[in-house]
Amino acid sequence: MTNIVELSGVEKRYQGVHALQPLDLVLQQGEVLGLFGHNGAGKTTTIKLILGLIKASAGSVRVFGQDPTLSESRRERHQLGFLQENVSFYEQLTGLEVLRYFARLKGIQVSECHRLLEQVGLKVAAGRRVKTYSKGMRQRLGLAQALLGNPKLLLLDEPTVGLDPLATQDFYHRIAQLKEQGCTVVLCSHVLPGVEKYIDRAMIMGKGAVLAQGSLNSLRQQAELPLTLNVKGTDLQLPQDLQARAITLADGVSLKLSLQEKMPVMQHMLAQAGVTDIDLHLPSLEDLYTHYTRTCVGHEMEGML
């Protein structure tokens, strides 16, 4: 099977700026990649290279098996959907007119526009000029534009910015549906909560380099971050070696455990009559992000998400 995206040893240099260090990335049909990193980490540069908007300074970029910068890749480009950061449209046109305009550019039937506007919750506002739209409504229109023509590869730069919590949920459900239909998605975001159950893999970037790449489980294993076990109850007896590490809560204790400690400690606690509840928290995507970006030496914007 042809890889949908294949970057091999790709670098990008601007005058005096090494925006992207050698990068390898393979994406297959139906994969959802979360692309994370601090401001200036190289996320947008990676997306622009995949779109064929800029040429790599070194290495090879293949999208649907073709070099995306070549004019012969026009047919392949029509299978791409792209939502850029800080999307802006012609203010005087209505939402429907904007979408029809992009549909014509893409050679897609304009009849699809009504369905897409309905899907993103803009049916009622379809006839209103974009200048009257709120930030979230503009973002929804941007999503509708990116979804035109059922793309096989969808590149989304900060797709949930400006969306309210319900619209964000709807958006992620839509991504899950597209994945089911075989669409490959690259989702670039600073908003980490909520995204983790919708991505197959995360790529964490820092200063133009890949700091970590893999499924969340593999990143957890590599990072060896502790798990958190919260135990509620009375007369709790902790294993001797954990007593110094335990944090006392109003209704129980909280313990930081290694993967190896997890099962023996859970069994020890579950055997006690005074235990009323136990919950286990794996390191979240935010924990992993913090871990990997902290190791990015000299990272002057540490902590900014």
Ligand SMILES: Nc1ncnc2c1ncn2[C@@H]1O[C@H](COP(=O)(O)OP(=O)(O)OP(=O)(O)O)[C@@H](O)[C@H]1O
């Ligand atoms: N046209 C350009 N000329 C010079 N430098 C550039 C250009 N475009 C990007 N860069 C530099 O390349 C680096 C990576 O930028 P990029 O836009 O890929 O970051 P990003 O991860 O998308 O950041 P953000 O989260 O802020 O959008 C930055 O140092 C940026 O200043």
